[in-house]
Amino acid sequence: MVMDSRNNEKKIAIVGAGISGLECAKILINNGFNVTVFDKQSEVGGRMRTSEIDGFLLDHGFHVLQTAYPETSKQIDYKSLDCKPFKAGARVVLLKNGKARMKLMADPWRDPIRGVLSSLNGFLSIKDLLRIGLMRLSITRGKINQLFDGSDETTLDFLQRRKLSDNAINRFFLPLFGGIFLESKLQTSERLFRFIFRMMAKGKMVLPKDGIRSVPLSIAKEVGQDNIRLGVEISRIEEKALRFRGEAHRFDLVIKAFSEPTDEDGKHVWTIHFDAPSSPMRSKHILLNSNLIDSSSIVSHVAVPSDVQPSYAPSGRSLVTATVVGDRAKEMGFETRESVEQAVRNDLGQWFGDGTVSTWKTLAIQHITHALPISSSGKRLTNLPRNGEDTIECGDHMLHGSVEGAILSGRNSALIAINRLTNNTETVQGPVKKV
């Protein structure tokens, strides 16, 4: 892109300082435009935030970056964020006669001998392993955009079409992907499943040293503090105007970088963070709950971020993070903070021992509503540029609910905006009275 000095006469407003709005702003500023990003919150990052409590770093919802995200890995310098990986594969908790056993499920394609042995040592059959291998082969080949073509049924349909056993689906894919999609029936489009499965197969899940907030903070640094106005709620958006604090303001272009909440909760999730004297895990894996289907337990997965990034906990302590998918909690009748915390403590007590868990202090109970856009089958999720009708619009809701979807959408919108503005030489002057 050739930078035109006349671009800086063009004023662009972006509403939303989540990663999509920030990424869009960064590209427009790099192309010489005069950009202001507005956000109603007092900090940047939108859904990617981290709080500090008693020396712990608590991400808002368990959040990881995938090193295989194609656009994100180009735009975000994972090295400068000092990202560290979880181990590939997972541990799976199995309950038998009231006793919990933690099975290792090493990734057979990265660690073949341990992987095959550990997978068969649990509930996957040889047939499952072969079918997962074939599925992996077909999903990791070809272009990423092809994953979003063709069939658009649910993830559950897709796994059943692949003839995976009920055990493999309910005990492995349900806790893992339910915890990623934030819904407990695997009704999310198979397109998103294929995309995330490929990311996991090709890369690693990592955490930045200073919390997930460091992703938006690193983009905001490039945008520049002077170009970001926080604590400003926009009450009306038009193609070339905004209304806030009772006044109308004109711009050459307005970009909307958020979605309107569509129903009461959207997809929601409970995340409970505990301060523990030591890690209950023997390795840097995520622990999946394989008992969701036939028991009253509610935790999808547990992670110990401080095992991967010691900066997440003060010295000598561990941060244990449990994730409960919102619709599962609701279905089981757990809708208050107290009842969800108690149900989580019951699950973890069974797994790690009541005596151990009773020494853990609850640091935070987060209930995050509108956590992800609904990505059910038939929504025609895409990885290709998609635009708003009048105003230009970006955000994960425009492509798919992930960091990659948000960053890619921010980039697409910036390119559409550059195209529109460089074909139109008019500029606007000063505020107008009515919007």
Ligand SMILES: Cc1cc2nc3c(=O)[nH]c(=O)nc-3n(C[C@H](O)[C@H](O)[C@H](O)COP(=O)(O)OP(=O)(O)OC[C@H]3O[C@@H](n4cnc5c(N)ncnc54)[C@H](O)[C@@H]3O)c2cc1C
């Ligand atoms: C709990 C949880 C876990 C997740 N885990 C992962 C993960 O592990 N891996 C992954 O890839 N993705 C994950 N995601 C998804 C990822 O966080 C999102 O896709 C991404 O942050 C969306 O960014 P965005 O810019 O599209 O939207 P947002 O972050 O929602 O940004 C929109 C911004 O617009 C602002 N805004 C809205 N209305 C107005 C208004 N009227 N005036 C001014 N400002 C306004 C909001 O305050 C907000 O800051 C997770 C999300 C959640 C919630």
